[in-house]
Amino acid sequence: MSHLVRSVRPNRMLAIFMLAAALVVALPMAAAAGDSAARKLGRGVSNVSLGVLAIPGQIMETSEKSGPFVGATWGLVRGVAFMTATEVVGIFEMVTCPFETPPGFKPIMNPEFPWQYFTENRAKSRRN
Numbered sequence: 001m002s003h004l005v006r007s008v009r010p011n012r013m014l015a016i017f018m019l020a021a022a023l024v025v026a027l028p029m030a031a032a033a034g035d036s037a038a039r040k041l042g043r044g045v046s047n048v049s050l051g052v053l054a055i056p057g058q059i060m061e062t063s064e065k066s067g068p069f070v071g072a073t074w075g076l077v078r079g080v081a082f083m084t085a086t087e088v089v090g091i092f093e094m095v096t097c098p099f100e101t102p103p104g105f106k107p108i109m110n111p112e113f114p115w116q117y118f119t120e121n122r123a124k125s126r127r128n
Helices: 002-032 037-066 068-095 114-118 120-127
Strands: none
Touching: 037 068, 037 114
């Protein structure tokens, strides 16, 4: 019986690796697509897996608007709240990706993807 358990684990690890590789390849393509079910699924997966980026993102935004002390305190609180919201919205978008909710597959949160806190276009829009 233990022989069967040993032979199953490498297959399971290979399946997990293949799934992870497929997601790594598919997420950028889904992010590049127009508003669609695939983009909504990619948004949901990225929000669940990278939602923690909301913490430094909110610290940075709050620091730029109100100074470093407020950024380090209130920005941290906002970051934890935004992280929680990002994770919940990500789960919602993954579950509802086949359905056009909201209309046109539009994003629910801004920024649409967690890494957009750190892109140049978002930084420019915060300064204006």
